Amino acid sequence: MxxxxxxxxxxxxxxxxxxxxxxxxxxxxxxxxxxxxxxxxxxxxxxxxxxxxxxxxxxxxxxxxxxxxxxxxxxxxxxxxxxxxxxxxxxxxxxxxxxxxxxxxxxxxxxxxxxxxxxxxxxxxxxxxxxxxxxxxxxxxxxxxxxxxxxxxxxxxxxxxxxxxxxxxxxxxxxxxxxxxxxxxxVTAPFRAGGQAQFIPSPVPEDSGRDDSLAAVRAAVLGSLETPWTIKQLAALALMSERSFARRFTEATGTPPLRWLLEQRVLTAQRLLEETDLPVDEIAVRCGFGSAVSLRPAFVRRVGVAPREYRRAFRQG
The missing domain is CATH 3.40.50.880 (Class I glutamine amidotransferase (GATase) domain)
Structure with a gap:
């Protein structure tokens, strides 16, 4: 294009x-x-x-x-x-x-x-x-x-x-x-998860302290994508019950926490496929998929092509 x-x-x-x-x-x-x-x-x-x-x-x-x-x-x-x-x-x-x-x-x-x-x-x-x-x-x-x-x-x-x-x-x-x-x-985000639901009307909590705690959770997750995160673990990081955490996370981002986590894992896989020579299996492990076999269907649903095809198309020299 x-x-x-x-x-x-x-x-x-x-x-x-x-x-x-x-x-x-x-x-x-x-x-x-x-x-x-x-x-x-x-x-x-x-x-x-x-x-x-x-x-x-x-x-x-x-x-x-x-x-x-x-x-x-x-x-x-x-x-x-x-x-x-x-x-x-x-x-x-x-x-x-x-x-x-x-x-x-x-x-x-x-x-x-x-x-x-x-x-x-x-x-x-x-x-x-x-x-x-x-x-x-x-x-x-x-x-x-x-x-x-x-x-x-x-x-x-x-x-x-x-x-x-x-x-x-x-x-x-x-x-x-x-x-x-x-x-x-x-000076904008290269990718925003979620949809218009987060703006109709804006359900962002008024208590800014809540937003800060969720931002800290997201930062912790992004720093350790290889961890097999569960709702229970994420809620514990936020010091909330699982139900409250899921609701607050969705209100703040427009996306349920596990869907957000999947999006971040695929985005990180895209970056590693483009910028590194790491084997696809290793990329899958680093991003929390465990193996290339598990990475492939999630990657295809999000990106439209398989990881190896994506690397061939977009690998930076």
Whole structure:
């Protein structure tokens, strides 16, 4: 993935547009990483009015989109406003050519209007999920995830979830190291476990002391992933009952503790596969899976390929 098209039109959210630019166009603080060419595309010769009173003249017309390796649609201020037929036709042409298409936040409404989400699982900002499902009953709307996709079409939840999706697309094409470097330059997390449930409404405990104790537990676990952690052991570290710990952990992170632990083990395995020559069996032990046989199914479910295939694709020289 080298050439990324950003489709803009009147009413595009300035934040989402900026996220795409920050991930795929800001090269100053990321030397040595794969260079992206970002094509800002829109109705030819028309100045586009972004949200917040900003304006942008597209660098390319809509005809440049099918030549991209990926096309991203930012969120729009009014997802219920009618979309120009030429925009929908352009999205269909991109999809028919086999180019992956992604949307941030309410941009999912454009993909749905173009028919690209029919029969697919998709998401959008939790506030808009019910309306997306009502307007497009053929779409399987999941209001709880941060992003969803099948390799051909991707959608993300609101605002910061657009960063999560963009980093995921970088990670899928160029490996965890590249995504982590971009995230570091943006001063954001390279991967967030959990989903929108942690923000609807925010269930983070008011007692900051509770958050501190859970942060200490997470740090202890990350420092010893090879340990066969159980809920009982984790609760003991937090000085809580098992039931209270599981509830508080889920409230704070949006993810049950054992699911979070599995995510961290797979992420660490990805990093070791990319950056070391350790045998897969040793990586599996270090990450708490015990053996390569146990690592493989968890890795495939999370990443989509087997560990050895992942290493061949993303091993850093």
């Amino acid at each position: 080298r050439t990324v098209g950003c489709l803009i039109l009147d009413g595009v959210r300035a934040f989402d547009y900026a996220v795409i630019g920050e991930v795929f166009a800001n090269r100053a603080t990321r030397p040595g990483l794969p260079p992206f060419e970002l094509r800002v595309c829109g109705p030819e010769g028309t100045r586009v009015r972004l949200g917040g009173g900003l304006e942008r003249l597209p660098d390319h017309g809509l005809e440049a989109l099918p030549g991209c390796d990926l096309v991203i649609v930012p969120g729009i201020e009014d997802p219920l406003a009618p979309t120009a037929p030429e925009i929908l036709d352009a999205l269909r042409a991109v999809h028919e050519r086999g180019v992956p298409v992604a949307s941030l936040c309410a941009g999912a409404f454009l993909l749905a209007d173009a028919g690209l989400l029919d029969g697919r699982r998709a998401t959008t900002h939790w506030w808009l999920a019910a309306e997306l499902a009502r307007r497009h009953p053929a779409v399987e709307v999941d209001p709880e995830v941060l992003f969803a996709g099948d390799g051909e079409v991707w959608t993300s939840a609101g605002v910061a979830a657009g960063i999560d999706l963009c980093l995921h697309l970088v990670r899928s094409a160029h490996g965890q190291r590249a995504a982590a470097a971009i995230a570091r330059a943006m």
